[in-house]
Amino acid sequence: MSKSDLVCDTSLLLYLDHIGQVHLLPALFESISVPETVVMELDAGRLLRPDTIDPRTLDWTTVPEALRLASEVEVH
Secondary structure, three states: OOOEEEEOOHHHHHHHHHOOOOOHHHHHEEEEEOOHHHHHHHHHHHHHOOOOOOHHHOOOEEOOOOOOOHHHOOOO
């Protein structure tokens, strides 16, 4: 059985980390992407709970660059 790709949300990372099972993700999925908005939510969570998971520290996650805002795009 081939592995699928995963786009991870905040709840999945928080709850798996809380129960000590976040290591299951790379065993189950080929690639794991964490959207920038999820990273920002977790950053905000660390203000209240410093032990909140930081997906940037996991060597098996990818945090894709955020899309450029429409105001940053040059229109011709």
